[in-house]
Amino acid sequence: MSGRIRAAVRRGFRISLAxxxxxxxxxxxxxxxxxxxxxxxxxxDQIFRRDxxxxxxxxxxxxxxxxGRTLWLFGDSIIDPSGLHSRKSAGVKMIANxxxxxxxxxxxxxxxxxxxxxxxxxxxxxxxxxxxxxxxGHGVRIRDRLLLFLMKVRTTKSGLGFExxxxxxxxxxxxxxxxxxxxxxxxxxxxxxxxxxxxxxxxFCDGDFVYAYASQEPGGKKTxxxxxxxxxxxxxxxxxxxxxxGKEWTGKEPAEDNLSAVVLQNAGSEFTVHRDAQTxxxxxxxxxxxxxxxxxxxxxxxxxxPWSNAALLYHPPEFEKxxxxxxxxxxxxxxxxxxxxxTYSTNSFDFGSLMNDEEIYYPRFVRLERPAE
Numbered sequence: 149m150s151g152r153i154r155a156a157v158r159r160g161f162r163i164s165l166a167x168x169x170x171x172x173x174x175x176x177x178x179x180x181x182x183x184x185x186x187x188x189x190x191x192x193d194q195i196f197r198r199d200x201x202x203x204x205x206x207x208x209x210x211x212x213x214x215x216g217r218t219l220w221l222f223g224d225s226i227i228d229p230s231g232l233h234s235r236k237s238a239g240v241k242m243i244a245n246x247x248x249x250x251x252x253x254x255x256x257x258x259x260x261x262x263x264x265x266x267x268x269x270x271x272x273x274x275x276x277x278x279x280x281x282x283x284x285g286h287g288v289r290i291r292d293r294l295l296l297f298l299m300k301v302r303t304t305k306s307g308l309g310f311e312x313x314x315x316x317x318x319x320x321x322x323x324x325x326x327x328x329x330x331x332x333x334x335x336x337x338x339x340x341x342x343x344x345x346x347x348x349x350x351x352f353c354d355g356d357f358v359y360a361y362a363s364q365e366p367g368g369k370k371t372x373x374x375x376x377x378x379x380x381x382x383x384x385x386x387x388x389x390x391x392x393x394g395k396e397w398t399g400k401e402p403a404e405d406n407l408s409a410v411v412l413q414n415a416g417s418e419f420t421v422h423r424d425a426q427t428x429x430x431x432x433x434x435x436x437x438x439x440x441x442x443x444x445x446x447x448x449x450x451x452x453x454p455w456s457n458a459a460l461l462y463h464p465p466e467f468e469k470x471x472x473x474x475x476x477x478x479x480x481x482x483x484x485x486x487x488x489x490x491t492y493s494t495n496s497f498d499f500g501s502l503m504n505d506e507e508i509y510y511p512r513f514v515r516l517e518r519p520a521e
Contacts, residue, residue: 186462189513192255204509206493212482221284227270244281294323297347309466348419368417486515
């Protein structure tokens with residue numbers, strides 16, 4: 149197996165950001181909401197397994213592009229240039245990110261086309277910058293444009309072997325075209341003293357604003373909320389970010405000791421938030437735990453909360469696998485085939501298991517239903 153892949157695994161290989169958090173206090177979750185039922189969706193899982201070259205990845209944020217098209221954003225992705233669909237093939241390479249376009253809203257019947265760069269060998273769709281690389285955050289379609297957030301990552305010699313050092317953003321002016329033809333502009337993105345990675349978690353439009361959750365690194369134990377007027381974001385102007393300080397929106401980032409500005413605790417670095425079409429409430433979906441983890445949900449009337457306690461939604465069947473990692477629980481409200489479609493990622497603390505177990509390191513689907521549906 150490629151020494152490049154093995155080295156990447158040892159330096160952190162997307163174990164991932166979402167795993168570097170604390171467990172719930174006392175390890176307790178609220179009971180599951182009585183009006184939701186969750187079940188695995190193996191028929192939908194196959195959409196990630198049909199490409200002869202793309203043989204695994206995580207991340208799995210999705211963005212509605214319209215006309216039945218959905219953009220998927222993946223983190224570290226394993227590419228088999230031979231087309232044999234094997235992680236053991238000669239020349240297999242891991243790249244920092246890849247994307248896909250799903251055609252059709254139901255993943256059990258839709259098709260998917262994967263994309264990355266190729267210059268002699270597979271390369272990240274969003275190119276590395278020197279020694280830094282990019283993992284995808286979330287993003288949003290704003291009228292005729294597409295705003296994407298990225299996490300800038302660099303290798304370290306301590307901890308898990310990586311650190312998220314900044315955030316970046318890309319504006320796509322022609323998202324209806326095929327990704328190889330996209331016209332992408334890198335946007336100026338101001339850093340903040342909180343080391344909050346803007347857009348690492350849920351991004352959405354609501355009213356006249358674009359909202360983006362910003363998880364503090366390392367670990368994602370504190371999450372802040374940022375917004376911009378939609379017209380500013382449409383033009384790629386993210387310079388005038390408005391932060392929620394616990395009482396109002398302000399152009400100044402909150403102080404580190406202002407705990408009222410923290411909208412979520414222990415949410416991790418990656419999760420989703422969306423407005424539920426049936427109830428009008430905002431739903432926050434994440435995975436909770438280190439290694440084995442469950443999918444949980446919180447509810448709120450406003451993007452800044454206050455949020456309900458985390459409620460257990462789904463106990464993944466992989467939970468008992470030795471050395472398993474379950475992470476990156478997310479919702480995909482633009483998809484059909486369930487009351488709400490969820491995904492999560494799986495990985496292993498054991499490199500051999502990762503490369504030999506074809507049941508892990510593909511996103512897994514979960515169907516969430518209400519009894520009346």
